[in-house]
Amino acid sequence: MSDYIDHKTNWGRCYTNNSKNVDSFHWNLEPEHGRSTISVMDIVSVKKPLYEVLQPKTKPSNNWIIKYYISPYRVSELEFQFNELAAKWKAETGLFSLDRDKVNDTFLDLISLGKEIVPFILKDMQKPAGAARWHIALKALTKENPITNEDLSNSKLVKEKWIKWGKEKNII
Amino acid sequence: MNFPPNYHLNLTDLQIKNHFPNLRKGENFKFTSLGTDDYNCIAWASEITDNWVQLYDLRGTKTDAVSYVNYFKSLGFDITTDKTVEEGKLKIAIYIGTEHLEHEFKHVARQLPNGKWTSKLGEWEDIEHNTPEALAGKSYGENIVIMEKLI
Numbered sequence: 001m002s003d004y005i006d007h008k009t010n011w012g013r014c015y016t017n018n019s020k021n022v023d024s025f026h027w028n029l030e031p032e033h034g035r036s037t038i039s040v041m042d043i044v045s046v047k048k049p050l051y052e053v054l055q056p057k058t059k060p061s062n063n064w065i066i067k068y069y070i071s072p073y074r075v076s077e078l079e080f081q082f083n084e085l086a087a088k089w090k091a092e093t094g095l096f097s098l099d100r101d102k103v104n105d106t107f108l109d110l111i112s113l114g115k116e117i118v119p120f121i122l123k124d125m126q127k128p129a130g131a132a133r134w135h136i137a138l139k140a141l142t143k144e145n146p147i148t149n150e151d152l153s154n155s156k157l158v159k160e161k162w163i164k165w166g167k168e169k170n171i172i
Numbered sequence: 173m174n175f176p177p178n179y180h181l182n183l184t185d186l187q188i189k190n191h192f193p194n195l196r197k198g199e200n201f202k203f204t205s206l207g208t209d210d211y212n213c214i215a216w217a218s219e220i221t222d223n224w225v226q227l228y229d230l231r232g233t234k235t236d237a238v239s240y241v242n243y244f245k246s247l248g249f250d251i252t253t254d255k256t257v258e259e260g261k262l263k264i265a266i267y268i269g270t271e272h273l274e275h276e277f278k279h280v281a282r283q284l285p286n287g288k289w290t291s292k293l294g295e296w297e298d299i300e301h302n303t304p305e306a307l308a309g310k311s312y313g314e315n316i317v318i319m320e321k322l323i
Contacts, residue, residue: 091186091190094293095183095312096311097224097225098234098235099232131295133209155210
């Protein structure tokens with residue numbers, strides 16, 4: 001069987017050849033009008049997209065049936081770039097416990113996209129698995145800081161305060 | 173552990189390959205929680221699950237290993253060379269990276285009563301691993317300092 005996408009329902013399937021676990025991956029399509037992303041879900045977390053992308057365009061080699069959908073919402077070039085870099089950054093630094101270790105080359109690439117990515121960061125922070133440690137990027141991009149060093153030990157509070165800041169500034 | 177519906181793992185096969193070359197799925201580690209940013213490895217070493225513990229100075233987050241060794245000394249730990257499990261003693265393993273000029277703190281794992289070790293991998297999952305060396309590599313460093321305290 002071959003991979004297919006039903007453009008009416010936005011659902012599709014791909015068939016892979018290996019028998020163990022599915023590694024996270026995603027594909028990018030460039031349809032006629034703008035660029036869409038495909039969020040790939042593993043066989044267990046059917047409703048939860050996988051965000052990390054280290055080897056785009058690499059298919060997992062399993063016998064799993066992967067369900068995926070094409071988001072009907074088209075992302076801008078900037079958001080597309082942000083999503084790619086954010087996933088890469090999380091995959092590279094998510095394992096570290098010190099904020100300083102999260103500042104790597106990919107982090108600098110993210111910052112270089114400019115403060116226009118602040119809404120995307122705040123949106124990411126609102127996800128259930130959103131990274132609280134975005135605060136270092138937000139501080140660098142906005143030159144503002146609604147949190148104190150004491151707040152930094154409470155990830156929930158860090159996220160709440162930055163999201164509140166974003167709402168007050170009408171950014172989200 | 174039993175995973176809930178819609179779970180998501182950060183420590184995938186790809187991440188194991190990239191960060192932890194000594195980890196062997198189904199052999200020398202197992203998952204014991206899902207990922208969360210509620211706490212980090214330093215908090216988990218003290219069984220704290222609602223705090224992201226870091227040390228700070230005027231420049232921001234401290235990264236030097238000496239500061240973190242001293243932090244654990246302030247909690248009653250002393251350096252030892254014995255990593256075997258001993259009744260009445262709690263042991264931790266501090267991972268030190270030498271990527272830059274100074275020795276940098278990278279991670280800390282806590283020994284369990286069964287002799288295995290438990291680690292919170294940053295914002296990722298908690299895992300139980302057989303030895304401290306299972307997490308050694310370029311990400312967490314190759315140098316491991318064992319500390320112990322009486323309990």
